[in-house]
Amino acid sequence: MANEILSQCGYRCDLCLAYKENIALNDKRQSLSDGWYKYFGFRIEPEKIICDGCLSDDCDTQKLIDNSCPVRPCVTEKSLENCSQCDDYICDKLRKRLVNIKTLENEHGEIPKLDRRLFIRAYENDERLSRLRSENAEYNRMYNKRLVPDEKTMAKFIGGKCSALWSELVEYIRNNYSAVEHIVYGGKPQGWSLKYKQSSSKTLFTFYPERKSFSALIVYGKKELERIESRKEEFSPATFDIVLTTKQFHDGKWIWYKVRNEDDIKDLLVLLHCKKEIEN
Numbered sequence: 001m002a003n004e005i006l007s008q009c010g011y012r013c014d015l016c017l018a019y020k021e022n023i024a025l026n027d028k029r030q031s032l033s034d035g036w037y038k039y040f041g042f043r044i045e046p047e048k049i050i051c052d053g054c055l056s057d058d059c060d061t062q063k064l065i066d067n068s069c070p071v072r073p074c075v076t077e078k079s080l081e082n083c084s085q086c087d088d089y090i091c092d093k094l095r096k097r098l099v100n101i102k103t104l105e106n107e108h109g110e111i112p113k114l115d116r117r118l119f120i121r122a123y124e125n126d127e128r129l130s131r132l133r134s135e136n137a138e139y140n141r142m143y144n145k146r147l148v149p150d151e152k153t154m155a156k157f158i159g160g161k162c163s164a165l166w167s168e169l170v171e172y173i174r175n176n177y178s179a180v181e182h183i184v185y186g187g188k189p190q191g192w193s194l195k196y197k198q199s200s201s202k203t204l205f206t207f208y209p210e211r212k213s214f215s216a217l218i219v220y221g222k223k224e225l226e227r228i229e230s231r232k233e234e235f236s237p238a239t240f241d242i243v244l245t246t247k248q249f250h251d252g253k254w255i256w257y258k259v260r261n262e263d264d265i266k267d268l269l270v271l272l273h274c275k276k277e278i279e280n
Contacts, residue, residue, distance in 0.1 A: 005019075005053060005055065005146065006081075006082060006128075006144065007053070007054040007055065007072070007082070008054055008055075008071055008072050008075035008076065008080075008081070008082050008083065009054075009069070009071040009072065009075075009082070009083055009094065009097050009125055010082055010083060010084070010125030010126075010128045010129040010132075011054075011122055011123050011125055012121070012122045012123075012128075013051075013053040013054070013055070013122075014122075015121055015122035016051070016122040016123075017029065017031070017032040017118060017119075017122075018032060018049045018050065018051045018065050019051055019053055020050055020051060020052055020053070020063070023049075023050055028118070029046035029047070029049045029050075030046045031118060031119075032046075032049060032118070032119065033045065033046045033049060035115060035118055035119030035120075036119065038108075038115075038119070039104055039108060039111075039115070039119055039120060044065070049065065050063055051063055051064055051065045052064065054069075054072050055144070055146045055147060069097065070093040070096065070097075071083065071093050071094055071097050074093055078156070078157075078159075079149070079153045079154075079156035079157045080157060081142060081143065081144045081147055081157075082129065082132065082144075083125075083129055084129040084130075084132040084133040084136070085133075085136075085140055085157075085211055087159075089129070089133065094129075097125070098125060098126045099120070099123040099124050099125055099126060100124070100126040100127070101116065101120065101124055101127075104120065139189060139210055139215075140210055140211040141189070141190070141191035141192070141208055141209065141210050142154065142157055142191045142192040142209055143188055143191045143192075145185050145187075148183065148185075148192075149183065149192055149209075150183065151170055151181070151183075151194060154166065154192070154194060154209040155167050155170075155209075157209050157211070158209050158210065158211065158212065158213070158214055159211060159212060160212045161261070162212055162213050162214060162259065162260065162261075165214075165259060165261075165262065165265050166207075166209065166214055166259075168265070169207070169259075169265065169268070170194070172269070173196060173205070173272075176278045176279065177196065177204065177276065177278070177279050178198075178199075178279050179196040179197060179198060179204050179205075180196070180197050180198075180199070181194060181195070181196060182194075182195040182196075182197060183195075184206075190208065191208065192208075192209070193206050193207060193208045193209075193217075194206070194207045194209070195207075203219070204218075204275060204276055205217075205218055205272060205275065206218075210258075212260070213258055213259060213260045214258075214259050215256055215257065215258045215259070216255075216256070216257045216258075216259065216268055216271070217254065217255070217256055217257075218254075218255050218257070218271055218272070218275050219251065219252055219253070219254050219255070220252045220253050220255060220274070220275060221251070221252040222252065224252070224274055224275055225243075225252065225253060227273075227274040228240075228243055228271070228274045231270060231273075231274060234267075234270045235267050235270060236263065236267055239257070239264075239267040239271075242255065242256075242257060243255060255271065257271060
């Protein structure tokens with residue numbers, strides 16, 4: 001399979017021989033049953049090995065290998081995408097499902113490359129989650145294309161005080177602007193976003209949920225930048241400096257603004273008004 005499918009605990013469904021699509025392409029369940037027993041100490045009969053993947057939203061009929069997994073429901077309840085985004089990383093629930101190649105080699109000795117590729121690589125989540133946590137430390141957004149959020153899920157994902165600020169901002173826009181909401185996936189590094197458009201399909205504001213914060217992207221043309229200049233006394237020096245130092249393109253300035261607290265929201269509302277005055 002070409003595309004990565006990352007589960008909540010950091011396992012790779014696309015590399016797992018138990019995943020339904022891999023079974024359909026090349027059924028190696030007998031080898032997998034033997035490999036699991038050899039390296040992890042449990043045996044599942046080949047005919048019982050088939051998995052729809054942990055990201056399936058069909059909770060009633062989906063097939064899962066590990067129905068007693070403590071990680072999946074925990075991550076889902078927190079509206080996270082995987083354990084690397086959690087404040088409690090690494091918790092006891094995840095520790096029960098961590099797989100580290102060095103630990104296995106200490107127990108089994110040198111592991112043949114083929115065995116590692118077939119029976120272990122998919123589950124090596126210790127290094128995988130640590131890398132994700134490090135790479136996404138500054139902008140830990142919603143990156144998983146297979147997990148389509150709604151606005152409330154985004155608020156829960158943000159967490160902390162900024163979760164309430166996000167919800168208040170969304171309510172403010174709904175009450176004061178005749179804009180249409182769109183949930184949009186922009187790939188990396190943007191991830192999922194909440195975009196507001198006018199009826200003409202012109203984008204007004206785009207907001208990106210992040211852990212403990214969120215970022216706004218607003219594009220300003222010449223007249224809109226003049227409005228910002230005329231209202232500069234309403235901004236904090238730091239916010240106005242962002243406007244001044246942002247590069248000017250032919251279509252205006254693409255202003256990125258991060259919200260972490262109540263003071264940031266005050267400046268963001270002025271930025272919204274400079275883009276478009278309140279309508280309602």
